[in-house]
Amino acid sequence: MISEKALNAILMSLLFCVPLWAWVSDEPFTITLATRAVIFALAAVGLNVALGLGGLVSLGHAVFFGIGGYAMGILAFHAQTYSPLMEWPFTISGTKLMPVIWLMAILFSGAAAFIIGLLSLRTTGVYFIMITLAFGQMFFFFAISWPAYGGEDGLSIYIRNSFPGMNTLDPIQFFGICFAILSLVLWLNVRLVKSPFGLALNAARQSSERVEAVGLDPFRLRLIALVISGMICGLAGALFADLNRFVSPTMFSWQMSGELIVFIVLGGLGRTFGPVAGATLFVVLEHALGGIGEYFLFFLGLLLLVVVLFARGGLYGIITGRADR
Amino acid sequence: MTYKSIAIAASIGMLATGAFAETKIGMITTLSGGGAGLGIDVRDGFMLGIKQSGRDDIEVVIEDDQRKPDVAVQLADKMIQSEKVDILTGIIWSNLAMAVVPAATAQGKFYLSPNAGPSALAGQGCHENYFNVAWQNDNLHEAAGAYANTAGYGNSFILAPNYPAGKDALTGYKRFFQGNLAGEIYTELGQTDYAAEIAQIRASGADSVFFFLPGGMGISFLKQYADSGVDLPVVGPAFSFDQGILQAVGPAALGIVNTSQWNKDINNPTNSAFVESFVAEYGRLPSLYASQGFDTAQLIVSALGSADVSDQDAFRDALRAAEFDSTRGDFAFGPNHHPIQTIYAREVIQEGDVFTNRIIGVALDNHSDAYAADCKM
Amino acid sequence: MLFLMAAGLTLIFGVMGLINLAHGSLYMVGAFAAAAAAAATGSFLVAVAAAIAAAAMAGVIVELAVIRRLYVRDHLEQVLATFALILIFSEGTRWIFGSFPLFLDIPSYLSGPVSLPGGIQYPLYRLVLILVGLLVAVGLWLFISRTRIGIQIRAGENDREMIAALGVDIGSLYTFVFALGAALAGLAGALVGAIQSVQIGMGEPILILAFVVIVIGGIGSIRGALIGSLLVGLTDTLGGIFLPELFKLLVAPDVATSTGSALASMSIYVLMAGVLIWRPTGLFGARA
Known part of the structure; x- marks a missing residue:
């Protein structure tokens, strides 16, 4: 059995080395796959702040993922058609600069998380799951039928957005950007868990009353957790849109929210690096099983079921030999 | 994490010749989940065409996009970056096509659409390497509008789902229909x-109904409409009346007129041979989508006959010439690489136990599309 | 119709404290079984019976194999396991029946419109549906409140251990409840299949609707499910008709139709969010 820390190190270096190897041996598609895994991991890490740490089972995190995607889509769309985003009260034009896009994605998804949180954190348990699902569906239908940005057809961005000093169209460089962001967010996440806020949030998950008794407001703690979580998902959404050079309402769908939860549980609930393992495993599986034929979803379902029923700690649980956190 | 490439194509049996294949075709289509029937038809029609060509230097790689744009983009990346295909084809849905086609053509690949024809790719977004072998999205709806004029309808109630293709459908119908609109709903x-829409139709005083409701939506609408007692004539594009779907609609569709560029009774040798061999190969009647897949394969094979795909300019000219025997009879490309073709009005009939269509007339002769003028190639 | 679906779901949801995303799949199983039986025998009644039987069977199998292990788990794992079941059911059905929609029709003795007093034409089949819905509602209510099993179910809802200690076989009781919920979904699938399309994935949109209904109504409340389904149905229909009209007064007709419809498709979710904000446990929900 391997310790969790060692496993974290192995996982991250694997995730880093495989694309490097692919780069050397000229297999650009493997790099694309790895980038996809890294971005999914980032989104799952975001959800994990709310889910693993805050105990908030949200079936609506695709909202933030989608908002991030559309932040990128809309800004880049205006940049590529040279039409201003807004002319009143002052002119804002689109942009193709990644850092600006990221900032907008984070701001908007954070704001959405704040509003949704204000409204939905009054409920608990199953009702919370359902109300987040309802918000997810609202955004989904809105995106499908809103004609200005393509509706169901989505938006195609022909050229990947730029980052100063780098050629983002080169798969390995884009991978590097995503990997760096993931590492940064993971590092912040570790800090967060150990911070007074993280400890309080964790306590609020276990017993809301006790936290209240100490004079902390669990509602505020959860709201902050949801906002942070939304921001990370938004950032992941913007990167995902850039990877595909395309955004569409499917980013808002409840299946997307479901998949994010799948990543976390596959990897191991309540572990900082669990989502990374889960997302990687999912992407690998998606491709390995895709080869079985048309019915691979059937097997994916079976596998998921087995993990949920018999391997509660997910991948991390199996490897480190500890089922519970 | 090495990726193992999969060619389902090999299952057909004659293509296990990858080693000396000279032309590689990537097909991204929908084979699982909702809407898989269309993708399967396109694939089967296409593979039949390749098989009948007798060429063993064409390799086809087939992948399932699950009807998800992000999966389709990823597969396209894979086919271009690691499979190194020469030609891409197969996508069924407009939103997936919008996600894949611009990127594929920008990377110097040919894309031949066997189904989707979004207006953006026909007008300003057209590209010299993009060919549409099926139709521009508006075409069949325009034909429905034209047919409504000939049939003497003066007051139509029109409905479609609230998404881009739905709006294109109503726009297309209105472009040719000269009567009034009794109502227009998304x-x-x-x-x-x-139930609510049918109640509105009943109250509207219309003399005809036009609808575009693809897939299960159309089945539901037709069954409920037939049961409602409203007996206004209905016109629609072929999508809700095609071979795959018609058996599920049943008697509710009988007698309804729909517009299509293909039907199994179009009288030419290519078509009869196609219908016969398709039935023999797969044990079911071919659909519109199967004919489009077949024509796409035929077009590629004909172009390969006169040019090599590595010589892009020559190959493009060969494609543009479209010198192949289409199941639709006459077929030519317009300046924006979209078909100029005749669109028929056909009627749903019953042959024994099977519901199918019969051509009753021409809706639009040698029709092009409304966007060709915007295309600067 | 939505009520049938929601009633089955709320039974499972409330009584057993289980989130079952696979309920829509049971609905689909019902519709496919009905279509297959109708094609084989030509009788609509046989088809409906087959749908109920097949869905209940599937329910029992799923309960014994999977769901049984989930009662003690948290919501997250329930969501996930039943999400996996959706994938298995959808692709499994496609494997068996192929990718094309199946045919299921209204029997001739129930088709066609009837004239209601006041001269309104209304399809007979829809009247029958409403009737069946009401019958099930009354039947369920009698069953839950009057029969011995009903009492046990309600007791189990409050305290699993206690009722087990009293000598009731809680395991088979739950299997029964789950099968009952599944049978209702199957019935709904067969009845609706006749006027809609029988195809893969047909369960998912209605699943979400059913969740909306029971959450609005309050989890575990049959009465809530009934009121909830009425509310959702009304909002959806009226929103679809009146919102575009309303917008026509404000902006150009073209924009109005599309904007109005866009908002209409969101309206039931707005309703649900509104209800939950106002009453965090739904209209008739007692427990959090």
Whole structure:
């Protein structure tokens, strides 16, 4: 059995080395796959702040993922058609600069998380799951039928957005950007868990009353957790849109929210690096099983079921030999 | 994490010759989940065409996009970056096509669309390497509008789901229909209950109904419409009346007129041979989508006959010439690489136990599309 | 119709404290079984019976194999396991029946419109549906409140251990409840299949609707499910008709139709969010 820390190190270096190897041996598609895994991991890490740490089972995190995607889509769309985003009260034009896009994605998804949180954190348990699902569906239908940005057809961005000093169209460089962001967010996440806020949030998950008794407001703690979580998902959404050079309402769908939860549980609930393992495993599986034929979803379902029923700690649980956190 | 490439194509049996294949075709289509029937038809029609060409230097790689744009983009990346295909084809849905086609053509690949024809790719977004072998999205709706004029309808009630293709459909119908509109509604995408819409139709005083509700939505609408007692004539594009779907609609569709560029009774040798061999190969009647897949394969084979795909300019000219025997009879490309073709009005009939279509007339002769003028190639 | 679906779901949801995303799949199983039986025998009644039987069977199998292990788990794992079941059911059905929609029709003795007093034409089949819905509602209510099993179910809802200690076989009781919920979904699938399309994935949109209904109504409340389904149905229909009209007064007709419809498709979710904000446990929900 391997310790969790060692496993974290192995996982991250694997995730880093495989694309490097692919780069050397000229297999650009493997790099694309790895980038996809890294971005999914980032989104799952975001959800994990709310889910693993805050105990908030949200079936609506695709909202933030989608908002991030559309932040990128809309800004880049205006940049590529040279039409201003807004002319009143002052002119804002689109942009193709990644850092600006990221900032907008984070701001908007954070704001959405704040509003949704204000409204939905009054409920608990199953009702919370359902109300987040309802918000997810609202955004989904809105995106499908809103004609200005393509509706169901989505938006195609022909050229990947730029980052100063780098050629983002080169798969390995884009991978590097995503990997760096993931590492940064993971590092912040570790800090967060150990911070007074993280400890309080964790306590609020276990017993809301006790936290209240100490004079902390669990509602505020959860709201902050949801906002942070939304921001990370938004950032992941913007990167995902850039990877595909395309955004569409499917980013808002409840299946997307479901998949994010799948990543976390596959990897191991309540572990900082669990989502990374889960997302990687999912992407690998998606491709390995895709080869079985048309019915691979059937097997994916079976596998998921087995993990949920018999391997509660997910991948991390199996490897480190500890089922519970 | 090495990726193992999969060619389902090999299952057909004659293509296990990858080693000396000279032309590699990537097909991204929908084979699982909702809407898989269309992708399977396109694939089967296409593979039949390749098989009948007798060429063993064409390799086809087939992958399932699950009807998800992000999966389709990823598969396209894979086919271009690691499979190194020369030609891409197969996508069924407009939103997936919008996600894949611009990127593929920008990377110097040919894309031949066997189904989707979004207006953006026909007008300003057209590209010299993009060919549409099926139709521009508006075409069949325009034909429905034209047919409504000939049939003498003067007051139509029109409905479609609230998404881009739905709006294109109503725009297309209105472009040719000269009468008045008794009502115009957008329904929810994926809606299954049309009681409210049917009540509105009943109250509107219309003399005809035009609808575009693809897939299960159309089945639901037609069944409920037939049961409602409203007996206004209905016109629609072929999508809700095609071979795969018609058996599920049943008697509710009988007698309805729909517009299509293909039907199994179009009288030419290519078509009869196609219908016969398709039935022999797969044990079911071919659909519109199967004919489009077949024509796409035929077009590629004909172009390969006169040019090599590595010589892009020559190959493009060969494609543009479209010198192949289409199941639709006459076929030519317009300046924006979209078909100029005749669109028929056909009627749903019953042959024994099977519901199918019969051509009753021409809706639009040698029709092009409304966007060709915007295309600067 | 939505009520049938929601009633089955709320039974499972409330009584057993289980989130079952696979309920829509049971609905689909019902519709496919009905279509297959109708094609084989030509009788609609046989088809409906087959749908109920097949869905209940599937329910029992799923309960014994999977769901049984989930009662003690948290919501997250329930969501996930039943999400996996959706994938298995959808692709499994496609494997068996192929990718094309199946045919299921209204029997001739129930088709066609009837004239209601006041001269309104209304399809007979829809009247029958409403009737069946009401019958099930009354039947369920009698069953839950009057029969011995009903009492046990309600007791189990409050305290699993206690009722087990009293000598009731809680395991088979739950299997029964789950099968009952599944049978209701199957019935709904067969009845609706006749006027809609029988195809893969047909369960998912209605699943979400059913969740909306029971959450609005309050989890575990049959009465809530009934009121909830009425509310959702009304909002959806009226929103679809009146919102575009309303917008026509404000902006150009073209924009109005599309904007109005866009908002209409969101309206039931707005309703649900509104209800939950106002009453965090739904209209008739007692427990959090």
